Amino acid sequence: MARRTTLAVVLLTIFAAGCTTEEIIVVRQRPGAANPQSCVRSVCDVEYTRCATPPPDTTCSDCNALCHDSISADGLMFCLQTCSDICARPKTPLPAPPQCAWERDACRETDANLGCADGLADGQVPSTNVPSGIAWQPPSAPHQGACTAEEIDKIMKDCAPAPEPRYCGNVSMACFECAFPSESAQTWGPFVREGKKARLNTEGCWASVAGDGTIDGCGAKQRATTECLVAACKHAKAADFSDCTYLAQTSVCKAALDAEDACKASDVAAARAKGAPTPDEVCRPDAPGRTEAHGRLVLTYFCGR
Structure with a gap:
């Protein structure tokens, strides 16, 4: 199973x-x-x-949305009438590709x-x-000894969701770099940094x-x-x-x-x-x-x- x-x-x-x-x-x-x-x-x-x-046909709704950009009341009424004609046209189902x-x-x-x-x-x-x-x-080398138990607690509480040093005030740079190696690193550590997030x-x-x-x-x-x-x-x-x-x-x-x-x-x-x-x-x-x-x-x- x-x-x-x-x-x-x-x-x-x-x-x-x-x-x-x-x-x-x-x-x-x-x-x-x-x-x-x-x-x-x-x-x-x-x-x-x-x-x-097929994707939803937005021709009708898009047309009406554009009408509200008209610069005059007459222009708006003419636009809405045109859109009404477009929306009334029968829809022909498209064949499956x-x-x-x-x-x-x-x-x-x-x-x-x-x-x-x-x-x-x-x-x-x-x-x-x-x-x-x-x-x-x-993977990176194991047991690097870069982080104390207190630093590990800090990372799990504050740093892991957003791998930026400013969120990890009491974590040494050596510990931070071990936990969150850069995306371009040749090896990956406990977390993989991807932009502002980490997995x-x-x-x-x-x-x-x-x-x-x-x-x-x-x-x-x-x-x-x-x-x-x-x-x-x-x-x-x-x-x-x-x-x-x-x-x-x-x-x-x-x-x-x-x-x-x-x-x-x-x-x-x-x-x-x-x-x-x-x-x-x-x-x-x-x-x-x-x-x-x-x-x-x-x-x-x-x-x-």
């Missing part, structure tokens, strides 16, 4: 970075073009509807067609428009503990899953996001998730065989969804004393 990614973890990593791009295929091919058994409408069918539905059917047929040959959308609102159904590659940099680098922590910071390692595979889920559900409202990512894990992002799970199982087995802590034990809190504890673990691993 596919696991369900905790919404809090997805939201922690919702800001994708863009330093280097490497190819990781996140939708694999599978035989057969039929919908899932007993399913009337698959993810591919919903994506076809999105493609085939031919690529919509082509894309649907291609979609039905992938894992995306495994997702059943029966009874779901549009926002609960993932998009098939997901990235084929990820932004990835290897928790959980995948970098896993890569460091496992000893594989390459694009083929489990950390990069975790990043591929997260970027796939966020891209597939970026259209969803907050109330629908969890349902959308759950369906994405069994369809659009299934290949990425399968690759991540298989890789991580190997890393965990290797650590246990050596009697060493597993990456999960080092980088994740005991209780799912404890986002502050999660961030504190990763920050302490990279920068603590």
Whole structure:
């Protein structure tokens, strides 16, 4: 059974970075073009509807809005009458672009067609428009000793949402730079700075503990899953996001998730065989969804004393 990614973890990593791009295929091919058994409408069918539905016709409303820029009352009345004539014209439905059917047929040959959308609102159904590659940099060195326990508390309280030194008055520059390396850095630390925001680098922590910071390692595979889920559900409202990512894990992002799970199982087995802590034990809190504890673990691993 596919696991369900905790919404809090997805939201922690919702800001994708863009330093280097490497190819990781996140939708694999599978035989057969039929919908899932007993399913009337698959993810591919919903994506076809999105493609085939024309954007709202704003000609009428745009025309009326422009009329209010008229410089005289006579000009306004003439403009509104013209717009009334335009708005009264019958609307001819536009045919679906031919690529919509082509894309649907291609979609039905992938894992995306495994997702059943029966009874779901549009926002609960993932998009098939997901990235084929990820932004990835290897992790910084662990245990740098740059931050005291007090500084870690300060960062988690004040700095993490906005990585700027002025919000971290009692944090040394060495600690700040360890916690928030620049976007152009060759390695990424506990947080990845992206403009005025930062995301928790959980995948970098896993890569460091496992000893594989390459694009083929489990950390990069975790990043591929997260970027796939966020891209597939970026259209969803907050109330629908969890349902959308759950369906994405069994369809659009299934290949990425399968690759991540298989890789991580190997890393965990290797650590246990050596009697060493597993990456999960080092980088994740005991209780799912404890986002502050999660961030504190990763920050302490990279920068603590």
